[in-house]
Amino acid sequence: MKLLILGQGNVGTHLYTAFTAKHVDCTLHSSREGLDNLPAADCILYAVRDDALEQVAAQVHTDRRVLHLHTSGTMPLTVFGDDKPHAGVFYPLQSFSKSRPIEDYSSIPVFFEARSIDDVSAIYSLALMITSHVYEVSQQDREQLHLCGVLVNNFPNLMFRIAEDIARRIHVPFSTLLPLIDETAAKVHQLSPCEAQTGPAKRGDQNVMNRHLQLLQDPQIQELYRLCSTLIQKLPS
Amino acid sequence: MKLLILGQGNVGTHLYTAFTAKHVDCTLHSSREGLDNLPAADCILYAVRDDALEQVAAQVHTDRRVLHLHTSGTMPLTVFGDDKPHAGVFYPLQSFSKSRPIEDYSSIPVFFEARSIDDVSAIYSLALMITSHVYEVSQQDREQLHLCGVLVNNFPNLMFRIAEDIARRIHVPFSTLLPLIDETAAKVHQLSPCEAQTGPAKRGDQNVMNRHLQLLQDPQIQELYRLCSTLIQKLPS
Numbered sequence: 391m392k393l394l395i396l397g398q399g400n401v402g403t404h405l406y407t408a409f410t411a412k413h414v415d416c417t418l419h420s421s422r423e424g425l426d427n428l429p430a431a432d433c434i435l436y437a438v439r440d441d442a443l444e445q446v447a448a449q450v451h452t453d454r455r456v457l458h459l460h461t462s463g464t465m466p467l468t469v470f471g472d473d474k475p476h477a478g479v480f481y482p483l484q485s486f487s488k489s490r491p492i493e494d495y496s497s498i499p500v501f502f503e504a505r506s507i508d509d510v511s512a513i514y515s516l517a518l519m520i521t522s523h524v525y526e527v528s529q530q531d532r533e534q535l536h537l538c539g540v541l542v543n544n545f546p547n548l549m550f551r552i553a554e555d556i557a558r559r560i561h562v563p564f565s566t567l568l569p570l571i572d573e574t575a576a577k578v579h580q581l582s583p584c585e586a587q588t589g590p591a592k593r594g595d596q597n598v599m600n601r602h603l604q605l606l607q608d609p610q611i612q613e614l615y616r617l618c619s620t621l622i623q624k625l626p627s
Numbered sequence: 628m629k630l631l632i633l634g635q636g637n638v639g640t641h642l643y644t645a646f647t648a649k650h651v652d653c654t655l656h657s658s659r660e661g662l663d664n665l666p667a668a669d670c671i672l673y674a675v676r677d678d679a680l681e682q683v684a685a686q687v688h689t690d691r692r693v694l695h696l697h698t699s700g701t702m703p704l705t706v707f708g709d710d711k712p713h714a715g716v717f718y719p720l721q722s723f724s725k726s727r728p729i730e731d732y733s734s735i736p737v738f739f740e741a742r743s744i745d746d747v748s749a750i751y752s753l754a755l756m757i758t759s760h761v762y763e764v765s766q767q768d769r770e771q772l773h774l775c776g777v778l779v780n781n782f783p784n785l786m787f788r789i790a791e792d793i794a795r796r797i798h799v800p801f802s803t804l805l806p807l808i809d810e811t812a813a814k815v816h817q818l819s820p821c822e823a824q825t826g827p828a829k830r831g832d833q834n835v836m837n838r839h840l841q842l843l844q845d846p847q848i849q850e851l852y853r854l855c856s857t858l859i860q861k862l863p864s
Contacts, residue, residue: 440832464835483803485810485825490817492810499803523803531797537839538790542804543811544826545855546783551820551862553775560768566720566736566760567779568816573722573729574780575812579805580727583788588722589781595677598701602774610861614854618782621847625788 391516394431396446397421400486401461402437408495408520425449433457433516435480444469457512459502463536466529467505478513479503481532482521485543499523501532546574552611584627591619628753631668633683634658637723638698639674645732645757662686670694670753672717681706694749696739700773703766704742715750716740718769719758722780736760738769783811789848821864828856 393409393416395402406418417429421438428434428450438446440462447458447470458470459480470477481501484492492498500517503526504510510526517524527535550571554564577586590598599619606612630646630653632639643655654666658675665671665687675683677699684695684707695707696717707714718738721729729735737754740763741747747763754761764772787808791801814823827835836856843849 440835464838484807485814485823487814487818487823487825490814497806499806525799525803527797527799531799533838534793534797534842535799535803536835537842538793538804539807540826540828540839540852541786541790541793542783542808544824544828544859545786546779546811547815547820547824548855548859548862549778549782550815551824552858553778554820555862556771556775556778560764560771562762562764562768562772564815564819566762566772567775569734569736570721570776571779571812571815574783575808577722577724577727578784578787578801578808581724582801583784583791586722586724587781587784587788588724589777591777591781598677598773601701601770602777605771605774610854610858614851614858615777617847617851617854618785621789621851622781622785624847625785625792 391415391432392430393417393433393435393516394419394429395435395437396425396428396450397437399437399439400488401482402435403488404484404486404492404495405435405437405461405482405520408492411495412519414519421446426451428452431456433459433512436460440465447471447474457509459513459516463539464533467503470505475506476509477505478509479529479532480513480517481535483535483539485539495520496522499525501525501527501535503527503529503532552614556605584625587622587627589622591622594623628652628669628749629667630654630670630672630753631656631666632672632674633662633665633687634674636674636676637725638719639672640725641721641723641729641732642672642674642698642719642757645729648732649756651756658683663688665689668693670696670749673697677702684708684711694746696750696753700776701770704740707742712743713746714742715746716766716769717750717754718772720772720776722776732757733759736762738762738764738772740764740766740769789851793842821862824859824864826859828859831860 395406395418409416457476458474459478463481482498484498498521502513557564603612632643632655646653680702694713695711696715700718719735721735735758739750794801840849
């Protein structure tokens with residue numbers, strides 16, 4: 391099968407690397423130009439920004455047999471018009487950065503959706519080329535997974551930024567926090583997040599929490615500390 | 628040097644493992660009984676709960692030459708009375724769980740404080756037995772580091788708990804989130820947390836953020852989502 395990836399951003403570049411490593415006949419193409427003269431392909435993977443997806447798809451005219459798949463965690467399948475009966479979603483749940491190579495794509499889960507049941511096996515086979523973790527999910531569940539991605543990646547990274555700022559102010563290198571950051575991730579391979587929870591909020595140590603609130607100067611970061619501590623105590627354990 | 632570790636909890640157990648692996652003459656002893664009849668030691672490491680520390684230390688009577696060190700991120704050095712002229716703090720910044728072995732103690736930073744300048748080299752040497760990352764910090768800076776620990780460990784783990792709950796509701800195993808959790812930690816070894824920040828808040832994608840707020844049902848978790856998103860956009864990049 392001939393695969394064409396549209397979009398040379400973080401997702402497109404990484405998917406291109408993953409598929410070519412598995413000897414899939416794959417072309418990486420800009421989503422910004424030459425859409426009226428695309429190389430022939432059996433499947434087109436759209437790796438473009440959510441807000442550009444519908445417009446890019448509308449400019450792509452192919453044989454009706456071509457399979458069109460977007461890679462967004464949030465956009466519906468209906469961004470593909472009726473001229474594309476074979477359409478679906480191919481959503482890899484990972485944080486891709488061009489500047490950071492991924493060593494092992496095979497552990498990354500791919501969540502897919504198909505417009506027609508006839509396309510399920512084709513999409514499934516495509517995903518299995520790069521990973522052994524393939525799940526068919528509905529639009530709504532994919533949105534929930536995208537939300538999970540925000541929770542386990544974007545928000546922890548925000549905490550790292552706040553901590554980096556504190557470390558900088560006391561002239562301690564951010565790298566001293568890395569073993570703890572690594573252990574935080576490693577722990578939940580073995581313990582449930584609930585079992586892995588430690589710290590002053592978990593212990594109900596109000597003295598320490600009050601002291602930390604004094605140390606934080608930004609009112610919104612103080613509020614974040616309060617809210618996280620409240621939730622750590624409130625969530626069922 | 629003979630080392631006595633008081634407290635058989637997570638910290639005491641792990642420090643005992645780390646020091647014995649380096650062939651330090653080390654004894655692990657309960658902090659709850661037999662404090663009036665402790666084995667002889669050159670240095671006593673107190674690995675006890677913050678709220679028990681002062682009381683435990685008061686019950687320990689030794690030769691005045693013995694070095695007394697506590698392991699708390701928040702308690703001051705003054706929990707040790709005048710009968711202990713050689714006193715200090717030995718704070719390893721890591722999240723220890725008895726049920727999880729640590730493979731490599733040598734990357735864990737130890738932050739120390741000494742009552743007298745005469746004890747600095749002894750504490751430094753002791754820490755160097757198990758790690759190559761040893762820093763002398765003030766009480767106030769140690770509290771800031773403890774706060775950093777809460778930010779990079781306790782709060783990300785809270786996010787994992789919220790995500791686990793969502794994944795459970797849509798019948799997707801939590802393990803599908805682990806590659807993203809691992810990559811979140813791995814990324815900041817190479818990129819600064821600021822450079823590593825991605826997601827709808829970073830992109831200013833209000834549609835996605837509104838949709839995520841709809842999906843979250845708990846008002847406090849919605850507030851957490853709003854606050855994190857605001858801070859991601861507000862913090863200097």
